[in-house]
Amino acid sequence: MTMLDETPLLSVTGLSRYYGERVGCRDISFEVYPGEVLAIVGESGSGKTTLLNCISTRLEPSAGCVSYRMRDGESRDLYRMSEAERRLLMRTDWGFVHQNPADGLRMTVSAGANVGERLMAVGERHYGRIRDTATHWLSRVEIAADRIDDQPRAFSGGMRQRLQIARNLVTGPRLVFMDEPTGGLDVSVQARLLDLLRGLVNDLGLAAIVVTHDLAVARLLSHRMIVMKDGRVVEEGLTDRVLDDPQAPYTQLLVSSILQV
C-alpha cells in the first residue's frame, strides 16, 4: 500500500524575491515529490516566472531557502552550493524547457548535435553511441531520423519545441522546469506537444514544475497546482479540485474566464 514517506525532491521555504521596492514573489513555500507534476499558474506579472527562476538557480532569491535532494539522497541548499556544483546539477539532473526554443537550443548546429551536446557534457565521448542516442530521442519526440543533420533554424515552431524537449531529457534528468512550454504554438501543435509531454513524464517518472497561464495545460499535465497573484500564492491543491471547486476569489475569476468551445 502507499506509504507517503518519501522525502521531497525539491523543497522551497519562505522564498521571496524583491526588485528594489517591488515584489517579484513573496513568502512562497511548497514541495515537489519524485514523479509529481506541479503547475504554477497566474497571469503575467503574477510572479510565476520570478519564482521559477529562483527555484532553478537562475535568479538569486532575496530571502528563503530552496533545497534539492541529490542522487546520493542528501538534501542540499541550492544557494549554498558552489557555482560549479550548481552547473553540474543543471547539466545532469535537471532540464529547463524555455517558452522560446531559441533560448534553449543552439540554432546553428544540427539537431543531432543539439541533443548530443548534453550527452557530451555528462562525459559521453563515443561518437556512434551519441548519434544512436540522439536518433532515438529524436524519434521519441516525433522528429524523423532524416532531419538529424538539419539545423533547428529549418524547423517549424512545434518541431523546435520538441527538439528542445529531447535535448533536455537525453541525460535522464529527475526534475524538469518548463516555462510556458506550449506558449506561442498553434492549437493543434499544442495538443500534440501536450500529449507528448504527458506521455514522457508518465513513462520516465519525471518530476516537473510547469509555469503556465493556460489552465487547460495545467489540467492536462499536472497533479497539483499553485495559483499566484501579485507575487503570492492565493490557492493551492489537487489540480481538479482547484479547477472544479476554486476557493479563492482570484481563482474563481480565472476559472470563470475560460472560453468554452
Next chain:
Amino acid sequence: MPDPVNRDAIAVRASSLSKSFCMHLQGGLELPVVEGASFEVRAGECVVLGGPSGAGKSSILKMLYGNYAASSGEILIRHGDAMVDLAAASPRLVLAIRRETLGYVSQFLRTVPRVAAVDVVAEPLVARGIDAGTARERAGLTLERLNLPQRLWQLPPATFSGGEQQRVNIARGFITDHPVLLLDEPTASLDAANRRVVIEMIAEKKAQGVAQIGIFHDEEVREAVADRIIDVRGFAPAHAA
C-alpha cells in the same frame, strides 16, 4: 479474489458532511448545497443516491472523490488497512487513494488529444504498475464486452458519439479492482443492450466485494443495482432556496 469478502466491513463512512459554495464573483454569496450528510457503505454493497435534480447528489459524489472540497465533516475511506479521512487528506494522499482505492466513472469523458481509446481505458492499470501489453489486452476485452466496435479502439475518443465516449469511460472505470467505485450516471446515454452490460458489471463488482455509490436517473437500472437508496433530501440545507 485473494481474500474472502467481509461484508460487514465499512468501506466508506461520511459524517456530518456539508458543502457550501462561496461565490466571490457574486459579492460573496453563500450557496449551501448539502448539510449534515451522514451515511455508511459496506463492502459489496451498491448504494444509490436518490432525490430530484439539484438536491445535491452530484455534489456529494464529487466530495467523495475529493473533486469538491467539503466545507465541513469527515469522509472516512478504507485505504489499505486504515480508515483515512479523504476530506482532510493532502493532495498527494488523495491521489494515492484514487490510484489504489477509489475509482470514478463520470458521465462525461475528458478526452486527452491523440490518445487512442484502448490506451485511455488501459491507463489506470498502467498507473498501477501493470505492463502496457497486459493492460491493453484487458482494455480490449472490456471494450469488446461493451460492444465498442474494434475499428474505434485505436482512435482518440474525442470524435466519438456520446454513447461511445461513455462506454470508453465505463470501461476505464471498471477495469481496475478498486475496492470503492463512484458511479455518476454511467448509463445516461446508453442503449438498452449496453445498459444491461453495465448492470451485469455492477453485479460482478458487488460479488467481488466492491463498495459502490452511484447516481442513476434510469429507474430500470436503479431497481436492478440498488441494495439501498439514500434520499439526499434528508441532507438539504435548512435555508436553501
